[in-house]
Amino acid sequence: DVKVTQSSRYLVKRTGEKVFLECVQDMDHENMFWYRQDPGLGLRLIYFSYDVKMKEKGDIPEGYSVSREKKERFSLILESASTNQTSMYLCASSLGGQPKFGNGTRLTVT
């Protein structure tokens, strides 16, 4: 079964910590995405990538960076975690057709 795997389902970090959220897909998809989901706000795009080493800012990139060194892996980095980054983070991948989502990482920053 093809899948998008997010390394952690739940994560608790302290304010100021550097946080890495990992996402791996096994479908050879070119496009990968990071979203955050908050109640009443839906899903908001943080960053996306359509090729290795390529990245583009989404709607809310502040406080985040990304890394795509290999096609199958797309990492989201919180340089210095803050409490307003407490959220559900969703990774997705696509090849122009149907996007496939991971199960999400619920991050709590205390």
Place this chain on the structure above:
Amino acid sequence: AQSVTQLDSQVPVFEEAPVELRCNYSSSVSVYLFWYVQYPNQGLQLLLKYLSGSTLVKGINGFEAEFNKSQTSFHLRKPSVHISDTAEYFCVVSDVAGRRALTFGSGTRLQVQP
């Protein structure tokens, strides 16, 4: 740029009644359209998709949607809802070339009451 508008944030409906969840989009290029469902405390699950061909697409759990290019709409319908359909529904747009990000609507919470 592309955008998606889900016109209703919440839709309360009684069990066995029909329902329509509305979605309008805008894009300067050709698009693919999707509806995803998220049940409480679960991930996103694909309900149905429009890639090309027939404008009426059928999905899982008895849902269907119609792509209307002239009205740039992709409304989701079900003739008779169940309690188990209570969930949040997202309309999603993707450009055909796949070079732009998926764009989500803000979601519609369907609340099915007995």
